[in-house]
Amino acid sequence: MSALLELAGIGISFGGLRAVDDLSFTVGEGQIVALIGPNGAGKTTVFNMITGVYRPNGGKILWYNHDITGFAPHRIARLGIMRTFQTIRLFSDMSVFENVRAGCHLRTRQHWWQGLAGLPSQRREEAEIADRTSDILKRLDLETVADERAIALPYGVQRRVELARTLIANPKLVILDEPAAGLNDRESAKLNETIFGIRDSGITVLLVEHDMNVVMNVTDHIVVINFGRKIAEGNAATIRNNQQVIEAYLGRDDDETEEAA
Ligand SMILES: Nc1ncnc2c1ncn2[C@@H]1O[C@H](COP(=O)(O)OP(=O)(O)O)[C@@H](O)[C@H]1O
Ligand SMILES: [Mg+2]
Incomplete structure (x- = not known):
């Protein structure tokens, strides 16, 4: 597996808040990778750094081993990195x-x-x-x-x-920010099929998602962050049984893991 996208120790601060700190992970070509974590953990901010909306103030972003840190959004898009947003943005007319x-x-x-x-x-x-x-x-x-x-x-x-x-x-890479948010059970099951279809057409997928039906069933690799830092990574079985992940995120019944259903 060759690395399509690599985040090497990236971080960013907003005022005094270290929203993402020393975060590293790799997205292999052809993989479906999920970035998960509690609300406010820094997931969307990571996407904003990858797509050039925010410039990290530490670390590097590599695309096919080339440094693309700080590239403007249109340049990132032309490389073949496209995204959807947490809230829908369609042309209304x-x-x-x-x-x-x-x-x-x-x-x-x-x-x-x-x-x-x-x-x-x-x-x-x-x-x-x-x-x-x-x-x-x-x-x-x-x-x-x-x-x-x-x-x-x-x-x-x-x-x-x-x-x-x-x-x-x-x-070459699609980045999906909470694609299952607001979907009913039937739609979320259909989303799993859609994500597999995207990957089968040769596109690598990186997603943020709270719906564990999607995360656990479609992904090859899961990265968990909390307060902007990586606390675990691995396949679904590894993540499901990781004590730190259970405490920080999966074990809680007051967050949106339920809401998405
Ligand atoms: N443009 C910004 N200015 C100030 N704070 C921000 C900005 N964007 C994100 N944050 C803060 O960074 C943290 C991570 O936010 P976000 O990446 O949206 O979390 P998530 O997507 O994991 O819910 C939050 O505390 C949020 O308030
Ligand atoms: Mg978010």
């Missing part, structure tokens, strides 16, 4: 099809208006993009709602639209 198609331009430098000039090569490219959009919609079971206004659809469907929009940019 667009259909499902249009929302997903718009994802094409997240990785390339092309803008929507460049397709309007009408040159044959541009028309061909637009046709290819439309084909790819249809293809992704089919893969994520969104064909029947392609023409509906995205934000009028049920929450679980909107989540899939967001995922489709990320996948159409042809990423």
Whole structure:
């Protein structure tokens, strides 16, 4: 297994708060890796550092062994690192099809208006993009709602639209921030299938998730953080039986591990 992404001792502070501290872990090519931990542990902040939203003030981020620490978000996206957000961000006036198609331009430098000039090569490219959009919609079971206004659809469907929009940019790594949040049991079981499907299409997956049905059943590797520091890592069986993890996170019945169901 070769390392696709490696975090080597990264950290960041907000004022006096050390939100992430000396964190190291590796995401192997083709793996499904979960980052878990209590609310406020620093998970989203880790994603924000990987995607260039925040610059770590310690450590390095390596992509195929190349240092990408401090790269701007658009450069990170062009490398093939794409993300979804903890709260859904869809274009409110667009259909499902249009929302997903718009994802094409997240990785390339092309803008929507460049397709309007009408040159044959541009028309061909637009046709290819439309084909790819249809293809992704089919893969994520969104064909029947392609023409509906995205934000009028049920929450679980909107989540899939967001995922489709990320996948159409042809990423090498997708980073999913709480993809099961707000899904019902049936939708969360379906999400497991979707995540396996993404990996089988050659895309590596890094996710933050509270829903243990997703975390324990789909991941190859789990990294646990608490107060910004790594407290354990390993496969599902190892993590489930780790005393420190049970005390800090799994054993508590007052957090969102239940809420996501
Ligand atoms: N931009 C920011 N400014 C100040 N504090 C922040 C900022 N982003 C995150 N934090 C703080 O960093 C800690 C980790 O937050 P976050 O990464 O969102 O946690 P998680 O995703 O694990 O719930 C929290 O205490 C949060 O309040
Ligand atoms: Mg978060």
